[in-house]
Amino acid sequence: MVESSFSVVVPASTANLGPGFDSIGLALNLYMTVDVSPSEVWGVTYKDDGFEDLPTGEDNLIVKTITDIARRQGRIAPVSRLIIQSDIPLGKGLGSSATAIAAGIEIANQLLQLDLSAKERVFLGSKYEGHADNISAALLGGATISYFDGVEMDVVHIQEPKMGAVILVPPEALLTEASRGLLPGQLSHAEATRSSAAGNVLSAAIARDDWEMAGRMMEKDVFHEPYRKKLFAEFDRIREICHEYDAYGMTISGAGPSLFVVVKQGNECELAKRLAVVFPYYECIAVKPSIAGAVIN
Structure with missing residues (x-):
């Protein structure tokens, strides 16, 4: 020992x-x-x-x-x-x-x-x-x-994923158990099939380092986003503004309460500064993948 x-x-x-x-x-x-x-x-x-x-x-x-x-x-x-x-x-x-x-x-x-x-x-x-x-x-x-x-x-x-990201962190914490409690016990076959297809393309896009496609697929989730988005102040507006600033996509980080925005590699610091001005409720943190x-x- x-x-x-x-x-x-x-x-x-x-x-x-x-x-x-x-x-x-x-x-x-x-x-x-x-x-x-x-x-x-x-x-x-x-x-x-x-x-x-x-x-x-x-x-x-x-x-x-x-x-x-x-x-x-x-x-x-x-x-x-x-x-x-x-x-x-x-x-x-x-x-x-x-x-x-x-x-x-x-x-x-x-x-x-x-x-x-x-x-x-x-x-x-x-x-x-x-x-x-x-x-x-x-x-x-x-x-x-x-x-x-x-x-x-x-x-x-x-x-070594080649992308950057911004995390929008709210002041309040959230227990994973509470967030999971918002999810339904079942989804329809059609809903599960659609979200599974998005997950499949997301996985393939990540493996190819195609983060533009991955960002689009991130926003097609029906497994949990529709049930958890109400926890986030200005969720839809944040997504809209992220698109205006050329982000690839925005989604919930894990079970929340933070949001995850994926951007072109090297653009994360500028986007974090811009989002911090528009959404002062959140702490906006520029991050990169940890290799x-x-x-x-």
Whole structure:
């Protein structure tokens, strides 16, 4: 077992990209860094504002992930202290829980010297999350298109997507459970077929790095956008203005409450500035894909 100090860096992620519901993820260049060192008791310290309500002991999500993986291996993880810095807003549709779980998996893999493969780490994280979209992007980086049913998993990994994006972040957080509660129990066959077709073309466009086409498909979702859009101030107007500013497309980031706008590579900073003027309710953040996933330093 490893008892020396090390760090793990994990990117944020956005999921779904419209009709790629629970299957498409994209790593973003906002990061959580966890410094790990030996300790007599489990302890977690957050160095940034906004994390005051998170547990700081054995009930912390990162620690729970580490200790559960050790238990599954019939092992006990070396007790550690975690010091965390993070650019990733909590509860804002940027995969903060997946980032924490990914960090826990990487730390357990390092502490216990498990030598888990990338696919094994993604499968393990998907079981914790219940789906593979955010966790696969957080662990692998780039864009990921995943199938996961609890037993089997396959992932297509696009390492270096060539696009830029803007995230519109509202002041209020939103629990994923509350957002999922807005979704219907069933869709008609025609609705599911139409959104599935959009998801298929979206996946192919991402694989070809055709983000103009991907942006069009992002806006054809009927799996969740019609039921969640009411949560967003000025949703339709934001989409209209994004089109006026030559964005490829706009959709909900994950389960919300943030919005994700995809643009031509290099145009993200200018669009963020423009949207911040028109929509001051939102914090507008220019982002790029994170090519690297979780990394141990």
